[in-house]
Amino acid sequence: MKKLHICIYLGIISLIWACSTEKNTLLSRAYHGTTAHYNGYFNANDLLDGAMKTYRENKKEDFYSILPILVLPTEEEVKNMYSPIDTAISKCTKVIQRHAMPSMEKPASKKEEHNRWIDENWITIGIANFYRRDYDLAFKNFEYTKKFFASDKSAYIAEMWMARTYMEQGKFTEANFAITSLEKSQESMENGGSKSTKDHSKSSNSKSKKKKSKKKSKEKEPAKFPKKLRYDVAITRAVFCEKRKDTEGEIKALANALKYARKSKDKARVNFILGQLYENTGDRTKAAYHYQRVLKYNAGYEMSFNASLKNALNAGGDKVRKNLKKMLRDTKNAEFKDQIYFTLGKMDQIESNEEGAKANYTRSAFYSTSNNRQKGMAYEKLGDMSFSGKDYLSAQKYYDSCAKVIPETYPNYEAIQNKASKLQSLVTAIETAQYEDSVQRIAKLSPSEQLEFAGGVIKKLKKEEEERQRQNAIRLAALQEIQSKKTTSGGGGNKFYWNNDKAKNEGFEEFRRQWGQRENEDDWRRSEKIVFASFTDQSDTSNTAKATKTDGGATALDSLTPEMLVAKLPLSDSALQASYSRMMNAYFDAGGIYSEQLNETALAEQQYRIMLGKDFESDMKLMAAYQIYKLHNPEDPAAMEQKEYILINYPTSDYAGYLRDPDYFIKKKEREKLTQEAYLIDLDRFERGLYYPVVNKANTVLDTEKDNPYRSKYILLKAMAQAKMYEDKKMVLPTLDTLIALYPKTPEAEKAEEMKKIILDGYSVNTPVSFEKKSIYTYSEGEPMFVLIFLTDKINNVVAKTRVVDFNKEYYSRLRLNVTSKVLKDDNVILIKQFKDEIEAASYVSFYKRTRNHLLDLQKMKILFISEKNLLTLFDTGKLDEYQLFFDENY
Incomplete structure (x- = not known):
């Protein structure tokens, strides 16, 4: 029993001895290590590792760009990672403080470390700070580790993390x-191999002093x-190299890195990035090799799928x-059908199969139920193909x-x-022209033929609506298939939005707050709906329908009748004349866009020639002919043809004048x-009273200078001179009637109407007017001022008062303003008192209107300042409009 007590006593002493960080013994090193x-x-x-793993698993990779x-x-x-990171830092910090050998109480005097795991704790603190993005603190940890160890x-x-x-x-x-220093150290290790340590082959008879000295020198070596x-x-x-955009490096x-990679996921990621880099440089063979290599490793389904496509x-x-x-037939790929079709489309494009490419890009856009990026890529490809094919409308x-x-x-x-946006004007112009052209053709039919045609249009619209609903059903089925797959595989579960009642209700309330109550229909954002009816040939589906507004929202297709369309x-x-004008202007605009913005002279000329081919007269034909002339060299047959057309059909026009004489416009400007x-x-x-010469000159212009741009002004000047010359003012009436008849709706005609009315009706009776309204x-x-803030019904006066009080505390605490709620007739108002004078009150109001802090919607409310006497009058009479006028006039 006595021996047992002695053993226990010795064990306790040993444990206490081992806890010491100042004793470099085997037991101490074992315990603290x-x-x-x-x-x-x-x-x-x-x-x-757990925090980073969770982050990377939840991180949505962008496979459309080169992966980082x-x-x-x-x-x-x-x-979101602060908690595990800070806990990791705390654990390592405590270990260093409690188990460093010798302790860290006097870091400056510390020469060596006997605990072999302390340096790893220092590095772990640095890595944690690196992930935390506290780079300065991280660097200090790595730098200390590199120097001390x-x-x-x-x-x-440590040096690698410093880099x-x-x-x-x-x-x-x-x-x-x-990095270069590390690469040199690695190269030295690989070239030199493992160094044989002769120290261990020394004779056991060597002196202990020599062994110790050799051991110390060995410890100092890197x-x-x-x-x-x-x-x-x-x-x-x-x-x-990635950050320096050095692709080759x-x-x-x-x-x-691939030569040294050990983890399957690392090999997969490196191979995928190499595939992307080679693909960008145009080396498709090497890109395909590395994408194929990805499939051999544990890459995760999405990376493997994208590697397969690429x-x-x-x-x-x-x-x-x-x-x-x-x-495509595999149900687990239902979510990725759009990407598969897009890849097939790109393959078709590489093989110059334009029709196949368009079909697959269209399918890609159709099946992009949740991936807007992929849908956008498909539409962009279709747009590029149409643009290169000069189908600018599509x-x-x-x-x-x-x-x-x-x-x-x-x-x-x-x-x-x-x-x-640039092509929108072209589309609008062409569709307007085509629509007007089509309705003009239908308008020339007999009433029975018009009704028959309109009935065919309605049938076509209904058929298109049925097809649209069928396509929507297919799209919905595809979306349900994707969700079903997610649910069965455990990927989505009840986290999917449409299975989460709480999320759906919150989303519905947020939508209603923003948009109000809206029907589930097309163009739901628009408060005034538009109905579309196409008056084109039933075989022609390229023309977009013309919009006509309705009073009670969009007319239902079922209630649309032939009579409504006719x-x-x-x-x-x-x-019909208005339709002609809209059509000709639209064709002309389209020609200008083709010519000036798209540099498509042939398509521009096509629009202008359509204008010339119309069987009705229009001034726009002159402009179209001149534009065709400009598109060619003057000696070309096409230009000569249009020149002759203009000179024969529009001989007095400015264009004809220019074609006869290139200096026509210069000379015209001099004449003007x-x-x-x-x-x-x-x-x-006239101003000097020489009325007879004025009248004579006006008569000359009126008789002989019909193209004088000042002709209407001369006639008015004649009438004004005659009014000065004749005592009987009715003698001026023929001149005024001539002006009104020749130049109606001009400023001169309006002045003539005014003069004529005065002559016939006389002046009104002069009555004294008092401008002094009390x-x-x-x-x-x-005088001291109060400030009034007028609230709307939507603003609670208690909430408003609190906001104003908070505003005053932050910006006007020195004035010690008093805020109260009042009722003026049926309006709630906030009363703020009081300000020294109108200047101080005006300054407050100005700053109030500029500052949203605390005030929010109150910033937009009506705000006035008022003296105490006028405030009593306002509350007694309730005449706010009158005070508003008084305020505007005086303040």
């Missing part, structure tokens, strides 16, 4: 030095470069095409559809928006200048 290893390093890394080599959280994303393998690990930290800070020169670090160094070099570094695109061939079609519709679905981060976002036809002469000077001379004569409100300069 084990604690540092598991309590700090192991647990902290387990937390970091390292997936690191952004500043916003890392906030220079003879340990941790120095290499990555440098890159995140934008210090690429320093990063390059660090450690061997760790083989496990070779992959990380190669990846760090690849990241450096990145490919070389990633190929080097391998198919780069490898090509009938066998690959068959595999893609086989993938191109605009595809670009417009693309612009509506792509996010702002889309690589070609601005270019797509510009193409869609009523929209231009059946009267005035309606002389004409203007002549008119100013006669105007000066107000019930009075103005006194410098």
Whole structure:
């Protein structure tokens, strides 16, 4: 029993001795090393690895762009990881404080570390700060580790992380030095091999002093470069090239990293990125090789799927095409049908199969039920194909559809928006011209034929609506198939939006708050609906329907009758002339867009020739002929033809004058200048009372100068001179009637009408007018002011008062303003008192209107300031409108 007590006593002493961090004994090193290893390093890394794994699993990879080599959280994303990161830092920090040998109480005097796991804890703290994006603190940890543990393998690990930290800070020169240093150490290790240690082969008879000295010198030598670090160094070099946009260097570094990669996921990712890089450089053979390699590793389904598609695109061939079609039939690929069809479309385009490419791109857009990026890519491809084929109407519709679905981060976002908007004017012009042309043809039919045609149009519209509903049903079935697959595979479950009642209800309430109550129908955003009816040939589906507004929303297709459509036809002469004018202007606009914006002179000429071929007279034909003349050299037969047409049919036009004499417009401008000077001379004569010369000159212009641009002004000047000359003012009436008849709806004619009315009706009786209207409100300069804020029914007066109080506390606390609620008639008002004078009150009101802080919607409410006397009058009388006028006039 006594021996047992002695053993227990000795064991306790040993444990106490082992807890000491100042004694470098085997027992101390074992205890503190084990604690540092598991309590700090192991647990902290387990937390970091778990946090990063969760982040990377939830991170949606963008396979449309080249994948980043390292997936690191952004500043916003890392906030969700603070808890495990900070816990990891805390664990390692405690381990260093409690188990460093010797302790860290006096870091400056510490020369060596006996606990072999302390350096790993320092590195773990640095890595945690790196993920936390606290790069300065991370760098300090790595730098300390490299310096203090220079003879340990941790120095290499620390230097590698220093290089990555440098890159995140934008210090690429320093990063390059660090990576180069590591590469040289690795090269030295690989070239020199393992160094034989002769120290261990020394004779056992050597003196202990020599052994100790040799051991100390050996400890000061740098450690061997760790083989496990070779992959990380190669990846760090690849990241450096990635950030410097050095594609060639990145490919070389990633190929080097593949030699040292051990994890299946790392091999898959590196191969996929290499495939993307080779694809971008145009080396399709190597790209296909690396995409094929991805499929051999544990890449995850989405990466493997994208690798399969990209391998198919780069490898090509009938066998690959068959595999893609086989993938379409696989239910687990239901979500990715759009991408498969898009790849088939690109393969068709490479093989110059335009029709097949269009069909597959169309299917891709159709099956893109949730992937707007993919839908946008399909529409863009269809738009590009139509544009290159000079089918600009279809191109605009595809670009417009693309612009509506792509996010702002889309690589070609601005270019797509510009193409869609620039082609919109062309589409509008051509569709307007085609519509007007079609309704004019139908208007020439007999009433029975018109009704028969309208009935055919309605049948066609109903058939199109049925087809649209059928396509929507197919699309819905595809979406349900995708969701069903997600649910069965456990990928979606009740997290899918439409299976989550709470999410749906919240979304519905948010929609209703923003948009109000809307019916489930097309164009639901529009408060005034538009009904479309196409008056084109039943075989022609290229023309878009013309819009006509309805009073009670969109007319239901079932209630549409032939009579309703016929009523929209231009059946009267005035309606037909208006239709002619709209059509000719639209054709002319289309020609100008083709010529000036798209440089398509042949298509422009086609629009102008359509105008010339119309069987009715229009001034626009002159302009169309001149535009065709301009599209050719003057000596070309086409130009000569149009010149002759203009000279024969429009001999007095400016265009004809120019074709006869190239200096026509210069001479015309000089004539206009002389004409203007002549008119100013006669105007000066009138002002000097020389009325007879004025009348004579006006008569000359009226009789002989019918093209004088000042002719209407001369007639008015004549009438004014006659009014001065004749006592009987009715003698002026013939001149005024001539002016009104020749130049109606001109400023001169309006003046003539005014003069004629005065002559016939005489002047009104002059009655004295008093401009001094007394107000019930009075103005006194410098008197104290109150401020009134008028609330609407939607604003609660208690909430409003609180907001105003908060606003005053923040910006006007020194004035110690008093805020109360009042009722003026049926209106709630906030009363703020009081201000020293109107200047102080006006300053408050001005700042109130500019500042949204605290006020929110109150900023838009009516706000006035008022004196105490006028406030009593306002509350007694309730005449707010009158005070508003008084306020506007005086303040």
